[in-house]
Amino acid sequence: MGNAELLSIHVHPVKAFRGLAPREAEVEPWGLAGDRRWALVDDGGKVVTQRQQPRLALAAAELLPGGGIVLSAPGMEPLTVPAPAPAPGTTITLELFGEKVEGVPAADAAAHSWCSEYLGVPARLVHMDDPATRRPVDPEYALPGETVSFADGYPLLLTSTASLDALNSLIAEGRHAADGPLPMNRFRPNVVVGGTEAWAEDDWSRIAIGDIAFRVVKMCGRCVVTTTDQSSAVRGKEPLHTLGRHRRFGSNLVFGQNLVPESRGTIRVGDPVRVLDRKTE
Numbered sequence: 001m002g003n004a005e006l007l008s009i010h011v012h013p014v015k016a017f018r019g020l021a022p023r024e025a026e027v028e029p030w031g032l033a034g035d036r037r038w039a040l041v042d043d044g045g046k047v048v049t050q051r052q053q054p055r056l057a058l059a060a061a062e063l064l065p066g067g068g069i070v071l072s073a074p075g076m077e078p079l080t081v082p083a084p085a086p087a088p089g090t091t092i093t094l095e096l097f098g099e100k101v102e103g104v105p106a107a108d109a110a111a112h113s114w115c116s117e118y119l120g121v122p123a124r125l126v127h128m129d130d131p132a133t134r135r136p137v138d139p140e141y142a143l144p145g146e147t148v149s150f151a152d153g154y155p156l157l158l159t160s161t162a163s164l165d166a167l168n169s170l171i172a173e174g175r176h177a178a179d180g181p182l183p184m185n186r187f188r189p190n191v192v193v194g195g196t197e198a199w200a201e202d203d204w205s206r207i208a209i210g211d212i213a214f215r216v217v218k219m220c221g222r223c224v225v226t227t228t229d230q231s232s233a234v235r236g237k238e239p240l241h242t243l244g245r246h247r248r249f250g251s252n253l254v255f256g257q258n259l260v261p262e263s264r265g266t267i268r269v270g271d272p273v274r275v276l277d278r279k280t281e
Contacts, residue, residue: 004195004273013061015039016049024268030131031155039150043122047096050225054233141217154258159189166198179238210271214259221252
């Protein structure tokens, strides 16, 4: 694979909010430390994402020591929200893509008011207090006991710049060329790799980023969120139109690979990326 390396790291403290780009991050069994440990839920208990509310792309959350966050968004005063203290009987049941997951509402009512005001609909801010037990990874792809945060389904998402360049070349040749080129933040990855061939990640089954090994468990099927400009919250046609023509695997339009870490540790921008095993089929 040559000199493949980790180009950037992305942590999203609140699911669907804008991400942070630290130079290093701690890898925990359920994902990067602080990634998607918070989520918004509607008045029916369903997790709210950019699928329903594109303007979540414009909201941000800074991480605080101890798991708290500072919320910010256009037209809103910043609000500090501490992580709720775990206590018996404080969890509520959320629905995330049909799964039932337990979470703890923010203790300060101001957090819920802030989120509701920004979205213009009732919303609550909920914290995943114990990611080691709350939500198992899909057993079809996981080992027993593996868990995940409020991420879509897996602990980490990897993308590569070579594949994005290839996709942007295909978009430029298509009927919605004006939508491109697309930046990587459309795909909301956790780790972005450079120095590979386009689509090389399709063949990986295990990789190492620095000293940490990861299983490459599943291609990432993409949804309407990828059509949302993360700086304006305006939607277009791409990349789904082009993925549908060139990157359709079964019923999924694919970009990126889902990872499960095999150990704890720290990854850093500039770490070498090595392929440990490839798919055999």
